[in-house]
Structure formats: C-alpha cells, structure tokens
Amino acid sequence: MKLDAQVPGGQLSEKWKKHKSAMKLVNPANRRKHTVLIVGTGLAGASAAAALGEAGYKVKAFFYHESPRRAHSIAAQGGINAAKNYQNDGDSVDRLFYDTIKGGDFRAREANVYRLAEVSANIIDHCVALGVPFAREYGGQLSNRSFGGTQVSRTFYARGQTGQQLLLGAYSAMMRQVDEGNVEIYSRREMLEIVVVNGVCRGVIIRNLLTGEIESHSGDAVILATGGYSNVYYLSTNAKYSNVTATWRAYKKGAGFANPCFTQIHPTCIPVAGEYQSKLTLMSESLRNDGRVWVPKKAGDNRAASQIPDADRDYYLERRYPGFGNLVPRDVASRAAKSVCDEGRGVGASKQAVFLDFSDAIKRLGQPAIESKYGNLFEIYQQITDENPYEVPMRMYPAPHYTMGGLWVDYHLMSNIPGLFVAGEANFSDHGANRLGASALMQGLADGYFVLPYTIANYIGGTKIEAVSIDSSDFKAARAEAQGRIDKLLGMRGKKTVTEIHRRLGRVMWDAVGMSRSRPGLEKAIKDIRSLREEFWTDVSVPGDKNNLNPELEMAGRVADFLEFGEVMAMDALAREESCGGHFREEHQTPENEAKRDDEKFAHVAVWEYQGEQKAPVRHQEPLKFEVVHLAARNYK
Amino acid sequence: MKLNLKIWRQKDAKTPGKFVDYALDHVSPEMSFLEMLDVLNEELVKKGEEPVAFDHDCREGICGSCGVVINGKAHGGQVNTTTCQLYMRHYNDGDTVLIEPFRARAFPVVKDLCVDRQSLDRVVKAGGYISAHVGSAVDGNTIPIGKELAEKAFDAGTCIQCGACVAACKNASAMLFTSAQTQRLNLLPQGKVELSRRVTRMIAAMDEEKFGACTNEAECSAVCPKGISFKNITEMNHNYLKSSLE
Ligand SMILES: Cc1cc2nc3c(=O)[nH]c(=O)nc-3n(C[C@H](O)[C@H](O)[C@H](O)COP(=O)(O)OP(=O)(O)OC[C@H]3O[C@@H](n4cnc5c(N)ncnc54)[C@H](O)[C@@H]3O)c2cc1C
Ligand code: FES
Numbered sequence: 001m002k003l004d005a006q007v008p009g010g011q012l013s014e015k016w017k018k019h020k021s022a023m024k025l026v027n028p029a030n031r032r033k034h035t036v037l038i039v040g041t042g043l044a045g046a047s048a049a050a051a052l053g054e055a056g057y058k059v060k061a062f063f064y065h066e067s068p069r070r071a072h073s074i075a076a077q078g079g080i081n082a083a084k085n086y087q088n089d090g091d092s093v094d095r096l097f098y099d100t101i102k103g104g105d106f107r108a109r110e111a112n113v114y115r116l117a118e119v120s121a122n123i124i125d126h127c128v129a130l131g132v133p134f135a136r137e138y139g140g141q142l143s144n145r146s147f148g149g150t151q152v153s154r155t156f157y158a159r160g161q162t163g164q165q166l167l168l169g170a171y172s173a174m175m176r177q178v179d180e181g182n183v184e185i186y187s188r189r190e191m192l193e194i195v196v197v198n199g200v201c202r203g204v205i206i207r208n209l210l211t212g213e214i215e216s217h218s219g220d221a222v223i224l225a226t227g228g229y230s231n232v233y234y235l236s237t238n239a240k241y242s243n244v245t246a247t248w249r250a251y252k253k254g255a256g257f258a259n260p261c262f263t264q265i266h267p268t269c270i271p272v273a274g275e276y277q278s279k280l281t282l283m284s285e286s287l288r289n290d291g292r293v294w295v296p297k298k299a300g301d302n303r304a305a306s307q308i309p310d311a312d313r314d315y316y317l318e319r320r321y322p323g324f325g326n327l328v329p330r331d332v333a334s335r336a337a338k339s340v341c342d343e344g345r346g347v348g349a350s351k352q353a354v355f356l357d358f359s360d361a362i363k364r365l366g367q368p369a370i371e372s373k374y375g376n377l378f379e380i381y382q383q384i385t386d387e388n389p390y391e392v393p394m395r396m397y398p399a400p401h402y403t404m405g406g407l408w409v410d411y412h413l414m415s416n417i418p419g420l421f422v423a424g425e426a427n428f429s430d431h432g433a434n435r436l437g438a439s440a441l442m443q444g445l446a447d448g449y450f451v452l453p454y455t456i457a458n459y460i461g462g463t464k465i466e467a468v469s470i471d472s473s474d475f476k477a478a479r480a481e482a483q484g485r486i487d488k489l490l491g492m493r494g495k496k497t498v499t500e501i502h503r504r505l506g507r508v509m510w511d512a513v514g515m516s517r518s519r520p521g522l523e524k525a526i527k528d529i530r531s532l533r534e535e536f537w538t539d540v541s542v543p544g545d546k547n548n549l550n551p552e553l554e555m556a557g558r559v560a561d562f563l564e565f566g567e568v569m570a571m572d573a574l575a576r577e578e579s580c581g582g583h584f585r586e587e588h589q590t591p592e593n594e595a596k597r598d599d600e601k602f603a604h605v606a607v608w609e610y611q612g613e614q615k616a617p618v619r620h621q622e623p624l625k626f627e628v629v630h631l632a633a634r635n636y637k
Numbered sequence: 638m639k640l641n642l643k644i645w646r647q648k649d650a651k652t653p654g655k656f657v658d659y660a661l662d663h664v665s666p667e668m669s670f671l672e673m674l675d676v677l678n679e680e681l682v683k684k685g686e687e688p689v690a691f692d693h694d695c696r697e698g699i700c701g702s703c704g705v706v707i708n709g710k711a712h713g714g715q716v717n718t719t720t721c722q723l724y725m726r727h728y729n730d731g732d733t734v735l736i737e738p739f740r741a742r743a744f745p746v747v748k749d750l751c752v753d754r755q756s757l758d759r760v761v762k763a764g765g766y767i768s769a770h771v772g773s774a775v776d777g778n779t780i781p782i783g784k785e786l787a788e789k790a791f792d793a794g795t796c797i798q799c800g801a802c803v804a805a806c807k808n809a810s811a812m813l814f815t816s817a818q819t820q821r822l823n824l825l826p827q828g829k830v831e832l833s834r835r836v837t838r839m840i841a842a843m844d845e846e847k848f849g850a851c852t853n854e855a856e857c858s859a860v861c862p863k864g865i866s867f868k869n870i871t872e873m874n875h876n877y878l879k880s881s882l883e
Contacts, residue, residue: 070700125776126774127777129774129775129827131822135787138784140781165794173769173771175762179762239696379717548648
C-alpha cells in the first residue's frame with residue numbers, strides 16, 4: 001500500500017497558503033460536467049455539498065436519514081473552536097495548532113493540523129453570514145467559553161445546541177444549492193459499496209431503503225462523510241443509526257483504515273440505568289467550566305451528596321491536575337473517573353458514577369446565570385434521571401463518544417484509492433490519539449467548506465477521468481455483492497436478535513478495548529469477537545422482506561460490519577505497545593498511572609490493509625515527522 | 638408494569654393499515670418510550686414476526702426523527718418533550734396505549750409508524766436560507782447583533798422539523814414550522830435582505846405541498862416539543878402582507 005501524505009514543502013505556516021495558489025483549477029464553465037458523489041450530510045458532507053454546489057459542480061448527496069438535517073452532527077452540544085482571539089487572552093493560530101497536536105498526544109500530522117487551525121477563523125465568519133445564532137455579549141459581540149485541554153477561551157457556542165445550529169447553517173446552504181439545481185439529494189439511501197474501476201474510485205452502490213432497489217451512481221470523485229463508529233460499543237453517545245458500514249466497505253475495497261483503536265471515551269455522560277438501555281446521553285464538556293467533579297474520600301461512603309462535608313470530599317481532578325483542574329482533556333478525566341470508581345469510591349446506586357456539582361457556581365453566579373448557560377442540558381438531565389441538578393449534583397460516568405480513527409487520507413483528504421475522499425469524523429486526520437472538545441465541528445466544517453473545494457478541483461483538474469458506464473463489469477460486480485449480502489441476511493432464520501449480538505459485542509469492546517487495555521484482555525477479545533461473528537452468521541434472525549422499509553435488515557448489515565471491524569480495532573490496540581491519548585495500555589504507564597508514550601517505536605499512523613476473507617490484514621505505517629513541534633510528555637499538572 | 642398496546646401496522650404506502658394489539662409485561666418506569674418499543678420489537682423478532690417500524694436516531698430530542706401520536710397526542714402530550722424523551726414513569730400498570738403515526742396529507746405513511754416528511758425539506762428549499770457564498774464572509778464581529786435579538790432568532794431556530802405541529806393541526810397546516818424557519822433568519826440583519834422573497838416563496842411552497850391553511854387553533858405550539866411560539870406565525874403573516882404590498 002502506497003501511503004504518500006502529499007504534504008507540500010515549505011514552512012509549516014506557509015504550506016496551505018502557497019499550495020492553494022499552486023493547485024490545479026477547473027474552469028467554471030466545465031465544472032457542471034463533473035459529478036461529485038457525497039455520502040453523508042452531517043456537518044462535513046452538507047458543507048462540502050454546499051460549497052461544491054456553489055462552485056458549480058454537479059453534486060449528488062446520499063444519506064440514510066429521512067431529512068439531511070437529521071444527521072448525528074445535529075446532537076453536538078458544547079461548541080466549536082476557532083483561533084479568533086476575540087478575548088484578547090493570547091490565542092493564535094499557532095496556539096490552537098499546538099493545543100490540538102498536544103491534545104492528540106503527538107499522533108497527528110502537523111501540516112493537516114496547522115491548516116485546520118488556520119481556517120478555523122473563516123468558519124466562524126462564514127457561519128455568522130449563514131445566520132448561525134452564536135452566543136453574543138450585550139454589546140452584540142460574539143461570546144466565548146473555554147473547553148478542556150486549553151488555557152484560552154476560544155470556543156464559540158449556541159447555547160447547548162451548537163451542532164444543531166451549525167448543521168442548520170450547512171443544511172440550509174445545501175438546500176439553496178438544491179434550489180438552484182446544483183445539488184440533488186437522495187434521502188433514505190444507504191451506501192453499500194464503493195465502485196473501483198482500474199484502481200480509481202468511480203461510483204457508489206446505494207440501496208433505496210424505502211423500495212429496496214439497488215441503485216448505481218457514477219461520478220468523477222466520491223466523498224465519504226459518514227461519521228464515526230462509536231456504536232461498535234453498542235452503548236455510546238452517538239445516534240442509534242451511526243455505524244461503520246461505509247468506511248468499512250471502502251476498506252474492503254482497498255482503502256487503508258488508520259488508527260482504528262483511537263477512540264474517545266467522554267468523561268461526562270449520564271450513567272447506565274438498566275439492561276434495556278439503548279443509548280447513553282452526553283452532558284457537554286462545557287459543564288466542567290462551572291461544575292466541580294468529586295467523589296467521597298472514603299470508599300463505601302453512602303451518605304447523600306449534601307450530607308458529605310467538604311472535608312470528606314475528594315475533588316480529585318483539582319487535586320491531581322492543579323494546572324487544568326476540572327478542565328483536563330477528556331482521556332485524562334475519563335481514566336481518573338474510572339480509577340476512583342475502581343477504588344470503590346463511585347456514587348449512586350451502581351457505584352459507577354462521580355458527582356458533577358454546581359452548588360458553588362450557583363452560589364457564586366446565581367441560578368439564572370447557570371440557567372442561561374446550561375439550561376437545556378439541565379433539563380435533559382432531569383428528564384432522564386428524574387433528579388433536579390440545581391439541587392443535587394449530577395451523576396456522571398464516561399461513555400464512548402468519538403472515534404479519532406478512520407480511513408487514512410493524505411493532505412488533500414484523499415484516501416489511498418484515487419478519487420475517494422473522506423471528510424469529518426470518518427477520516428483519521430487531525431485529532432491524533434485524542435480529540436479536544438469543540439474540535440470535531442471545526443474539523444468537519446473545515447473539511448467541507450474550506451479544504452475539499454480546493455483539493456477536489458485539484459484532483460479533477462489534474463486527472464484524466466475516462467467515461468464509465470454503470471453497466472460495466474465493475475459496477476455489476478459491486479451490485480451483485482451488495483444484493484448477495486442482503487439476500488444472505490434475509491435468509492437467516494435463527495433464534496437470536498441482531499440487537500442481542502450487538503449488545504454482547506459492545507460488552508466485549510467496552511471491557512477490553514475501552515478505557516483501559518491489556519494484552520491478555522485484547523487477545524481474549526479477538527477470540528470472543530470471532531465466535532460472536534460465527535454465532536451471528538448461524539443463529540441470528542432477520543424478519544421481513546427486502547422490498548420495503550426494513551430497519552431490522554439495515555441494522556443487521558451494520559452489526560455484521562461492526563463484528564468484522566471490532567476485530568481489527570482490537571488488533572490495532574494490541575499492536576500499539578504504548579499508551580497515548582485515549583489508548584491506554586496497562587502495560588505502559590508511569591508509576592503515577594499516567595500514560596507512557598513510546599515515540600521511538602510508535603510516532604506513526606498505523607494503517608490497516610485488507611487482504612481478503614479469512615486472511616489477517618497487514619499493518620502499514622506512515623511515520624509522523626515533527627518539524628516544528630517538540631515532542632514532550634503531556635503534562636496537565 | 639403491564640401495558641396493552643394498540644399499534645398501527647401498515648406494510649407500505651400502498652397497503653391499508655390497521656391497529657394490532659400487543660400485551661407487554663415487565664415495562665419499567667425508567668425506560669424511555671422508545672426503549673419500551675425496542676423491548677416489544679425484540680420479542681417480535683424472536684417469534685419470527687416483523688418488528689414495528691418507527692423513526693428515531695438521536696434519542697435525545699434534537700434530530701427530529703421520532704414522533705408518533707400516543708393516545709391522541711403528538712409526542713404523547715408531555716410539555717416540551719419528544720417521543721424519545723418520554724419516560725414510562727408517566728404510565729400506569731394496566732394502561733392501554735394507542736400508538737399511531739403522524740397523520741397529514743403532506744406526510745404519507747411509509748410503514749407502520751414511519752411517515753415521509755420530506756415535504757418540509759422542500760419548503761426549506763424555497764428560501765429557508767441566507768445566500769452567502771463560502772469564503773466571502775466578513776469578520777463575524779463586524780455585524781454586532783444585540784443579545785436579545787440573537788436569542789429571539791435562536792428561539793425560532795430551535796425547531797427540530799419533527800412535524801408534530803402539522804400532525805396536531807386539524808387543517809394539517811405547516812404554518813408554525815414555516816414561520817420558525819423564516820423568523821430565525823428574518824430577524825437577523827444578515828437575513829433581512831432576502832426577507833420578502835423568502836416569505837413569499839416559502840408560503841407558496843407550503844401550499845404546493847398541500848399543507849392546510851391556518852385558522853388560529855394554536856394546537857401546533859401546544860404540542861411543539863421545542864416550545865416554538867405561535868407569535869412567529871403572526872410575524873410571518875405580517876411580513877407576508879408587507880411583501881405582497883411592495
Ligand atoms: C452527543 C455529542 C455531542 C458532541 N458535541 C460536540 C461539540 O460540542 N463540539 C464538537 O466539536 N464535536 C462534538 N461532537 C462530535 C461531533 O458532533 C461529530 O464528530 C461530528 O458532528 C461528525 O460530523 P460528520 O459530518 O463527520 O458525521 P455525521 O454528522 O455523523 O453524519 C454522517 C452522515 O453520513 C450518513 N451516512 C453514514 N453512513 C452512511 C451510509 N452507509 N450510506 C448513506 N449515508 C450514510 C448519515 O446519514 C449522515 O448524514 C459531539 C458528538 C456527540 C455524540
Ligand atoms: S430520536 Fe431524535 S428527536 Fe427523538
């Protein structure tokens with residue numbers, strides 16, 4: 001597998017600027033002749049569709065939702081970062097770049113991250129122009145708050161609904177292009193295969209979820225903006241339908257899958273309540289601006305929170321990390337929560353929770369101030385738990401939330417298959433081994449609004465793209481494959497439900513490939529996943545038929561992919577003999593239980609290449625060269 | 638607790654549907670309404686029967702996918718609550734619960750409890766946007782927007798496009814939805830420029846999609862899970878009148 005990152009030469013801070021003027025262009029009159037197929041209309045996909053439509057390309061956008069605005073991005077709460085330095089607190093492109101590289105534990109590509117920081121300010125400007133109602137000060141200026149892993153206030157937000165408002169912006173910009181005839185949207189469609197012709201990605205195979213029809217679409221370039229794979233854990237903060245299918249099927253057609261074991265477990269989620277639980281709800285990281293995290297000092301202290309005096313409380317984040325306190329990065333906060341619970345100091349009925357307490361902030365700022373900042377989050381909490389967080393502290397526990405791993409892409413966001421681009425959470429690019437809060441929205445929109453319009457033009461302008469027909473043998477073969485899998489699933493008349501197997505897979509992944517990983521645990525997980533996969537393919541039941549809406553069939557296909565993908569995730573975790581970011585290997589820690597990186601052996605991206613059914617995939621490496629940043633131990637003390 | 642469910646089952650848009658009875662044991666008060674349906678569905682699959690199709694995704698009240706009529710009320714009748722945020726603690730042992738899809742001419746049923754609300758996307762397409770070109774924007778702080786105004790526009794922008802307003806209206810009107818979409822933009826200085834065109838075209842699109850007329854019943858804002866204010870309709874009407882006089 002050839003992994004050429006295509007990073008342009010020159011000084012880090014000049015690379016993107018210079019490269020933008022060097023890249024190939026497509027004449028405005030010719031753009032109409034080129035079709036770009038986009039799968040996914042979350043922030044990354046919708047912004048790409050809007051920008052490419054506006055530029056004049058013929059765009060087709062596919063999504064499995066009923067409306068493009070229902071993509072999982074809509075659920076993002078806390079905010080979006082940008083190096084505006086409106087607060088005059090010393091922020092800059094360089095600082096956002098450095099925070100992101102350091103937050104990612106030095107496992108991301110410098111040039112990509114620098115570009116991200118550079119375009120961050122343009123994102124805010126564009127979103128304001130689109131009517132996104134970011135929070136404002138009384139004087140009418142934009143307001144900011146701080147997020148974990150930084151010491152400046154650079155997070156722009158729209159109450160606790162930042163994702164919703166940003167997606168409305170991108171969705172409406174895309175609908176304007178639909179109005180103008182540049183973008184065509186295809187709802188309730190699921191991509192089942194990419195089509196590779198002579199080594200180049202030329203199309204997609206799509207299932208119409210309402211009629212079951214298998215459709216073929218050809219184009220000059222394909223963009224996957226299909227989101228992350230946290231639902232491999234079954235319970236996660238992701239929307240129920242989020243899945244790995246699109247990127248996994250592309251992997252099986254030759255695209256490299258990078259760092260699959262880099263997953264983010266978010267520290268503040270509402271704890272699990274019962275066996276029937278179908279998903280977990282995140283409480284935004286922004287809450288840690290004003291909420292203080294604590295557990296009782298003594299194990300087995302069963303008093304109600306209000307009965308435990310300050311002297312008997314352990315504000316363990318403030319104690320262990322005085323420099324960042326409650327605002328340490330997510331991986332650090334999650335592991336700390338796990339360790340106090342493992343010591344028996346957890347709270348609530350399950351003892352698998354810590355307190356997030358607002359009483360000090362309410363005393364200091366008054367309830368109305370807290371309400372205006374976090375009102376809707378407090379409401380969600382009360383709705384779910386039936387407890388009033390203005391009166392009793394919230395109970396929180398970590399939960400799978402975001403996946404840094406994804407399809408490998410170069411500086412142009414193109415995978416190793418020419419013509420196949422990957423954007424947003426679906427690619428592996430910018431967050432290394434841990435993503436900082438409020439940086440996913442930034443990355444998705446950077447990719448869609450400000451990077452792809454240039455790199456897609458460069459690709460189309462610089463490549464001789466032959467005509468293809470959807471009647472060609474490659475398209476036929478891909479269609480047959482997609483149809484074959486559906487027929488096979490519908491033929492399954494076993495005794496287990498798809499959900500049952502998914503739940504068990506989730507348990508295996510959470511225990512062995514979750515917050516803490518070890519060789520014996522991972523080796524066992526690989527065996528367990530294989531046997532679960534076998535059980536699935538012999539004993540699952542998929543009722544209904546293929547010619548109308550069949551959510552159970554859709555889910556079966558996705559879980560089947562998770563059952564393959566989970567194994568590669570575990571293999572990746574096993575091969576990475578170090579601890580970095582969200583990847584914590586018990587064998588590699590300091591005496592203070594902090595993560596121990598191994599830069600000599602693992603300062604690289606691990607890229608997995610598919611070899612065929614029943615064959616072990618091959619692990620490749622893209623070495624990470626740090627030209628500007630000095631690799632240092634991550635210290636938030 | 639035990640529940641008697643009466644659920645609308647319909648194979649597809651062309652086949653007529655009917656209510657089917659299901660008895661469900663072991664419903665716990667901590668379950669969400671959709672988790673209760675999940676439990677039913679797992680039982681059905683185990684028996685080799687087709688599960689009940691219903692739309693959902695985020696399960697936290699923000700994506701607008703979910704939405705059924707429960708005992709005659711869109712989203713079940715709790716204040717500011719989507720179906721996915723409804724918890725079983727609001728029901729009692731032995732209750733009979735009637736569950737059916739949102740019904741409106743512009744929302745054809747596609748299966749069981751799932752309807753097609755793309756007519757709403759087509760209304761947005763007719764002007765529910767600001768025409769700003771990527772890369773052309775001025776610095777975000779160049780346009781100061783008063784906090785109160787920003788908040789008011791935001792309130793309209795919290796609409797999740799679930800369609801409950803249409804389902805609750807005896808005329809199946811989409812006025813609350815459409816006015817939320819116009820007002821979230823009309824109120825802002827960036828959005829004012831296209832106000833007339835936006836309002837005129839979106840109202841025309843609404844009629845084209847066969848949504849009914851508004852007769853001021855205000856059932857829409859009563860069931861709206863996001864508490865979108867009825868005032869938006871008044872303001873849109875005002876804007877519409879002004880635009881038609883221009
Ligand atoms: C609860 C929550 C809160 C968050 N809060 C924040 C925050 O405050 N700040 C921040 O920066 N980040 C946050 N994140 C992370 C961020 O929301 C996501 O990483 C980001 O929105 C992903 O956007 P995306 O465009 O890449 O993918 P998504 O929004 O997940 O969109 C995926 C799209 O792909 C489509 N799709 C997928 N597979 C297929 C297929 N096979 N065929 C057809 N279509 C397909 C879907 O229909 C959808 O349109 C949060 C995440 C969660 C879970
Ligand atoms: S499932 Fe998203 S709003 Fe209910």
